[in-house]
Amino acid sequence: MPKPITDLIHHPYKPPANFAAPQPGVYKASTVFFADVAAMRARDWKTKAGYTYGLHGTPTTFTLEERLATLEGGTECLLAPSGLAAIALVAFAFLKTGDEVLLPDNAYGPNKALCNGELANFGITHRLYDPMNPADLAAKLSERTRLVWLEAAGSVTMEFPDLPALVAACRARGVLTALDNTWGAGLAFAPFDFNGSGQGVDISIQALTKYPSGGGDVLMGSVITRDERLHRALKLSHMRIGFGSAVGDVEALLRSLPSIALRYEAHDRSARELALWLADRAEIAQVLHPALEGSPGHANWLRLCGATDLAAGLFSVVFDARYSAAQVDRFCDGLKLFRLGYSWGGPISLVVPYDIGLMRDPGVSHWPHKGTLVRFSIGLEDAEDLRADLEQALAAL
Ligand SMILES: *Cc1c(COP(=O)(O)O)cnc(C)c1O
Numbered sequence: 594m595p596k597p598i599t600d601l602i603h604h605p606y607k608p609p610a611n612f613a614a615p616q617p618g619v620y621k622a623s624t625v626f627f628a629d630v631a632a633m634r635a636r637d638w639k640t641k642a643g644y645t646y647g648l649h650g651t652p653t654t655f656t657l658e659e660r661l662a663t664l665e666g667g668t669e670c671l672l673a674p675s676g677l678a679a680i681a682l683v684a685f686a687f688l689k690t691g692d693e694v695l696l697p698d699n700a701y702g703p704n705k706a707l708c709n710g711e712l713a714n715f716g717i718t719h720r721l722y723d724p725m726n727p728a729d730l731a732a733k734l735s736e737r738t739r740l741v742w743l744e745a746a747g748s749v750t751m752e753f754p755d756l757p758a759l760v761a762a763c764r765a766r767g768v769l770t771a772l773d774n775t776w777g778a779g780l781a782f783a784p785f786d787f788n789g790s791g792q793g794v795d796i797s798i799q800a801l802t803k804y805p806s807g808g809g810d811v812l813m814g815s816v817i818t819r820d821e822r823l824h825r826a827l828k829l830s831h832m833r834i835g836f837g838s839a840v841g842d843v844e845a846l847l848r849s850l851p852s853i854a855l856r857y858e859a860h861d862r863s864a865r866e867l868a869l870w871l872a873d874r875a876e877i878a879q880v881l882h883p884a885l886e887g888s889p890g891h892a893n894w895l896r897l898c899g900a901t902d903l904a905a906g907l908f909s910v911v912f913d914a915r916y917s918a919a920q921v922d923r924f925c926d927g928l929k930l931f932r933l934g935y936s937w938g939g940p941i942s943l944v945v946p947y948d949i950g951l952m953r954d955p956g957v958s959h960w961p962h963k964g965t966l967v968r969f970s971i972g973l974e975d976a977e978d979l980r981a982d983l984e985q986a987l988a989a990l
Pocket residue numbers: 675676677678701748773775776800801802803812813814936
């Protein structure tokens with residue numbers, strides 16, 4: 594007879610099978626058991642046919658991956674520990690010494706930092722292109738270009754590019770395209786099938802940290818493809834780097850994912866209301882929101898997202914040049930409901946002032962504004978209350 598301490602660990606009790614409830618079961622594992630040595634040797638960690646080690650997938654991570662792939666219209670998905678890790682995974686999987694990667698001038702800043710840091714150290718070069726000029730991208734594609742990053746809308750300055758034209762330029766040269774689809778979230782447009790054309794990007798990454806989580810409390814990323822060969826390369830790098838995802842975070846995402854469309858629409862509705870209101874204010878020189886007429890790339894947004902009529906709850910404003918950066922800082926400090934903080938997609942509205950002069954390369958794309966830019970992420974508060982908060986902070990200017 595085993596001692597109680599052993600029975601405590603190898604307990605004979607098995608709960609009845611076929612438990613069913615709204616949320617899928619949560620499986621935690623580093624170690625995964627095999628029935629026998631033959632099963633251990635036969636198991637292939639590269640597919641979802643079975644389990645080998647927690648790092649390579651559990652029923653819980655597989656379930657989230659499958660749901661995310663469906664949301665974006667892809668067939669394969671890998672989880673990464675953050676949105677930025679998802680970006681890095683694409684670089685690890687497809688770039689080698691001597692290759693060049695192209696980024697839009699308004700790319701997510703940390704992607705540029707990765708290019709300037711680790712990728713440069715590995716002998717991989719990068720160049721910036723003007724996202725609003727497909728001819729500029731086409732002219733910069735060379736024998737060495739291996740990967741082109743795309744973003745719609747662009748980070749912070751929110752220009753909406755002609756995504757199908759940018760992708761077509763890459764496809765004509767056989768260059769891999771990767772979209773940072775955090776803004777669209779798989780809801781505003783179909784990244785692998787623009788307007789039902791069958792044309793789209795090769796790879797879509799998302800910061801699940803934003804709308805898929807919706808809580809402001811989880812860091813995770815996804816890398817989705819429709820191509821088994823690309824997925825294989827990504828999976829190999831994923832395994833060799835050792836990108837795991839904490840099961841509590843995977844559970845949180847499975848819990849919030851069913852409400853993503855409702856939340857996205859609510860964020861969108863309030864954001865447009867507030868963006869329109871700000872556009873009429875004398876303090877504001879320009880509102881940058883792709884769904885608003887007069888915003889850069891509005892026609893591109895209309896063509897790609899007109900069918901869904903959706904946009905993220907995110908926009909920026911440029912203050913009139915008569916306001917100093919210090920005054921705009923005080924405006925941000927004066928907001929009571931809007932909190933100062935990075936990231937977006939959570940329930941609480943956020944504000945960040947940016948110095949665009951430090952973020953853009955004047956040799957690549959022209960930034961026409963003189964005033965200070967402030968980005969708002971609209972949360973789930975009542976839009977009237979948010980408007981009143983903006984109004985009192987503007988009045989204090
Ligand atoms: C937030 C964000 C990321 C990175 O996500 P993290 O989970 O914070 O690493 C990448 N791209 C865009 C556009 C983002 O907004």
